[in-house]
Amino acid sequence: GKKTREVLLSPCFSFWEQVSESGEPWLDLAHVVQCLNKLDIGSPEHCCLTSPDEKTIMVVSYKDLKRCLTSAYNELKR
Numbered sequence: 001g002k003k004t005r006e007v008l009l010s011p012c013f014s015f016w017e018q019v020s021e022s023g024e025p026w027l028d029l030a031h032v033v034q035c036l037n038k039l040d041i042g043s044p045e046h047c048c049l050t051s052p053d054e055k056t057i058m059v060v061s062y063k064d065l066k067r068c069l070t071s072a073y074n075e076l077k078r
Contacts, residue, residue, distance in 0.1 A: 038062040039069075 020026040038045055043062040050057050 035062075039066050042066045 018026050018028060018031075035047065038047075039062050041062075046059050046061050047065070048057060048059050049065075
């Protein structure tokens with residue numbers, strides 16, 4: 001259900017953790033900004049979210065992700 005999706009999305013939100021060809025941690029700021037822009041507008045485009053242990057992979061739309069994050073933020077404000 002709705003709550004399950006929100007709980008599962010939180011720890012999987014690591015799609016900007018990248019590594020270089022040599023295996024070193026690397027952060028592509030252009031990619032981060034592009035993803036944040038898609039999240040901000042609630043794009044229907046899908047993204048792949050991977051858990052830190054890489055055992056869980058979810059494909060969600062930025063629109064659904066925005067809705068879940070907004071809902072979680074609103075709950076924290078209460």
